[in-house]
Amino acid sequence: MGKISHLECRECHRHYPAEKLYFCPECFGPLDVKYRCEEVDWRKDSFQHAPKNLWRYLELLPIEDESNIVNIEAGYTPLIKATNLGRLLGLKNLYIKNDTVNPTFSFKDRPAGVGVSKALELGLKSVGCASTGNLAAATAAYAAKAGLRCYIFVPRGVEPEKITHALTYSPTVIEVNGSYDTANRIAAQAAEAYEIGVVNINLRTYYVEGSKTLGFEVAEQLNWRTPDHIVAPVGSGAMLHAISKGFEELEQIGLISSSKVKFTAAQGRGCAPIVEAFRKGLDFVEPVEHPNTIAKSLAIGEPGDGVYVLRKLRQSGGYAEDVSDLEIVEGIKLLAKTEGIFSEPAGGVVIGALKRLVEEGRIESDETVICLITGSGLKAAEAITPHLPQPLTIEPELETVAQIIAR
Secondary structure (H helix, E strand, O other): EEEEEEEEOOOOEEEEEEOOOOOOOOOOEEEEEEEEEEHHHOOOOOOOOOOOOOOHHHHHHHOHHHHHHOOOOOOOOOOEHHHHHHHOOOEEEEEEEEHHHHOEEEOOHHHHHHHHHHHHHOOEEEEEEOOOOOOHHHHHHHHHHHHOOEEEEEEEOOOOHHHHHHHOOEEEEEEOOOOOOHHHHHHHHHHHHHOOEEEEOOOOHHHHHHHHHHHHHHHHOOOOOOOOOOEEEOOOOOHHHHHHHHHHHHOOEEEEEEOOEEEEEEOOOOOOHHHHHHHHOOOOEEEEEEEEOHHHHHHOOOOOOOOHHHHHHHHHHHHEEEEOOOOOOOOHHHHHHHOOOOOOOHHHHHHHHHHHHHHHHOOOOOOOOEEEEEEEEHHHHHHHHHOOOOOOOOOOOOOHHHHHHHH
16 A cells, blocks of 8 residues: 555545546546555654755655655755844844745746656646646746646746746646646647647646645755745646645644644736635636736636635635735835845735735734745846846946935
């Protein structure tokens, strides 16, 4: 018997073997990996000599044979106490989980690493993804490491820096004339027609398990306790749901006393279907046909895990906030000038949402709050460039420098 007990449908709770299956054949609900948690013997001192990457949590990741692991040292990223930003906002225990320092500079290294590793374990010869940019680079990097062919489907309009980044790893990049949801549909068709392991489609059941390592790390870095509140950027919603699942597993094996965490889902105004559904009290998500936000990495009009994010927000007593383009830019600048972290627009969405929650009195000053900063600003510099001052050009004379300093 392996570590995986079964796959379980989130809707009808039927059980299936751990095979290449990504939806329930009976009700078409998504499937979750369930482990033999009773056999996991984790203690607080179990990780003293563990590798400082996401594979330190291998016993609760869906790779049965360690020889299939594709490792480029992603994960175990810093949890930074944001003293300057916290002081400005009046928060005593504000932390930044800085996933901009992963090998391809976003949190997508986590699920991509697990997804590509599972593709190897299942004997697939090629992998791919549908992506708004970050997952493109991550999947291409892991495919290169694994020696697998790689096909990346992106919507028209993805930031050029992200396309360049992905192309560096030599995948085949296919730009689809349409939105992310259109690219996702074509990728799904290609996955079935040509036996491609598209990590966020037909390997999604396993792929999303990588994202829960964010939750494992936060708990470990807080000395095996959970924070009061997590503010997370939300596109498909898979990351937020996976982090919550990770906390539940830690509670199940007895490593933390409670998995209860308040979540806030943050989206860019112009593509905020989960926020709109939350505000309207809906239990379903109405798709956004034409996303219009500078937070392009979150511009998913029909989020696959949207319904499950709504459930998590309501169960946890959390919130959902949408942030304008101007607030996103101000959030990027605020994080950079207070904590020295340059985030892509998704991070600006998180800081903008945090700022509003504080201003409206929905976060107490002594709460432990985690902001998930999931991608580097170098991957989307064009979003912030028009809002920055120009460099000062001078002749090479010290007197001119003196005049500037004296201003």
